[in-house]
Amino acid sequence: MFDAGGEATRSEADMVTLVDTLQRLGIDNHFRQEVDAALKRINSCESLDDGLQIVALRFRLLRQHGVWVPDVFDRFRDERTGSFIESLASDPRGFLSLYNAAHMATPGEQALDEAISFSRRHLASMKGRLPSPLEEQVSRALDIPLARLPKRLETMHYVVEYGKEEGHDAVLLELARLDFDLLRFLHLRELKDLSLWWKDLCGNVKLNYARDRLVENYFWTCVVFHEEEYSRARMLFAKTFGLLSLMDDTYDVYATLEECHILNDAIQRWDETTASILPEYMKMFYINLFKLSSKYYLDEAKWCGEKYAPSFKEHMEVSVMSSGFPTLAVVLLMGAGDMATREAFQWEIGVPDVVTASGEVARFLNDIASYKKGKNKKDVASSVECYAKEHAWHVRGGGGDRDRGDGGARVEDD
Known part of the structure; x- marks a missing residue:
């Protein structure tokens, strides 16, 4: 987690994922200083090697915390048509991350409107064929996007789902369960x-x-x-x-x-x-x-x-x-x-x-x-x-x- 000196060696993708996990588990308030430091680091550097899931997650987290981030999804669009690359269809987690991130749009951001339509269409076509808990998370997002879902309701679901995710942190999960109760x-x-x-x-x-x-x-x-x-x-x-x-x-x-x-x-x-x-x-x-x-x-x-x-x-x-x-x-x-x-x-x-x-x-x-x-x-x-x-x-x-x-x-x- 936020062990001494660990932030410096942790990759940006790991930091973004950790902050998102703490928020969705409802325990980020216990790590406010660490989360603020992580967000400053996330904002100061952007890896060009990250996939759609991490890029969209970074975009959503920064905007949710009041940091203005421009549209960063051009690398996933076709240079000729300007549309999203159809090959992304094999990345359901990336689509879900994009769909939730695009709902942080402000008026006039037409490119993010297109991102919502594109990702929603593909996520809807995947329903019924995804593993748990991704299937439940996609269904929930299509009903109410994560950016608009009350945080406490997301925690109620995610405390159950997080334990099913590969590589989950057992200590974080136990803390989240105790805190929720x-x-x-x-x-x-x-x-x-x-x-x-x-x-x-x-x-x-x-x-x-x-x-x-x-x-x-x-x-x-x-x-x-x-x-x-x-x-x-x-x-x-x-x-x-x-x-x-x-x-x-x-x-x-x-x-x-x-x-x-x-x-x-x-x-x-x-x-x-x-x-x-x-x-x-x-x-x-x-x-x-x-x-x-x-x-x-x-x-x-x-x-x-x-x-x-x-x-x-x-x-x-x-x-x-x-x-x-x-x-x-x-x-x-x-x-x-x-x-x-x-x-x-x-x-x-x-x-x-x-x-x-x-x-x-x-x-x-x-x-x-x-x-x-x-x-x-x-x-x-x-x-x-x-x-x-x-x-x-x-x-x-x-x-x-x-x-x-x-x-x-x-x-x-x-």
Whole structure:
């Protein structure tokens, strides 16, 4: 593994593979300094002798960690046609690595679009003829590419699959199993505490119309921060998400338009003097936490009550904020330890591009799922319906280019 002085003698291919293994096993947080050092070395040198699997893996890891890497796949393309060489069809691991790497594309990278289509076509044709665990990994990637799959879900699968791989490290595997079980115990204890809090809250507030989304909210929290040291962040996130969900259901499902106006007026009159004990950089967040959310929920309620059909642009200006993500992104910082500096709060409260892009992805995925499932009677027109009306568009898949916008903003903001 990362033995003393071993990094200098280890090949780049071995380093790339090791970092990927640690990430997929969910134990890279125990080796942060070593992983950072390995990534710096990986970024500083590139072997021209590496095959498609390692080249694509290097590309994906660096982009995932905020390092901009240009398209490095020209060597695998035909010089005359510009298409990928068909002889690569004999390398299923290389195809899988390319497919996952190409999903780190940013808008406009057409060559990587072609890489996705090319590798997906060949991987689909190989299904049913691959050895285990490669067969399961290909099926999983074709469903959700690795770059978009929640890390904790990949770990759940890979802890089982890694032991079947030739040359696996038994020590790493044992560490991953112990770490997974310990974290699962912690997550269950947190969920128990949150369930008791939610039961007590709902018993006092008596909002019987509200959805019970606590487990869903907590799952989303674990997708963002699953490590032990972020326990406080998870609890803050899940509770705030629960309160925002109650407010959303009140405006969206139960209250009349007149009652929505009364509720919003009451929230806007919230006593701001109670924020006096907070540092200056946190006052704005505290004051606006529910005031801004209430304003955006009211805008949507007015659209519904007045039968108003907003433009797609107008819809996104409101619904990205009502998705809750810009607010929840700040909440996560409150439990993020030393990284939550004053500068970090000020940056995130300003809703930078990466937060806006993430909010758009959350909104699109939510609205696509709702569109397929069907609307409630009081639901306002979704972003999907507004876009479809303006562009004669049909729903086919997930966040698409906006997923990439999130990735591009992440690299740029870093």
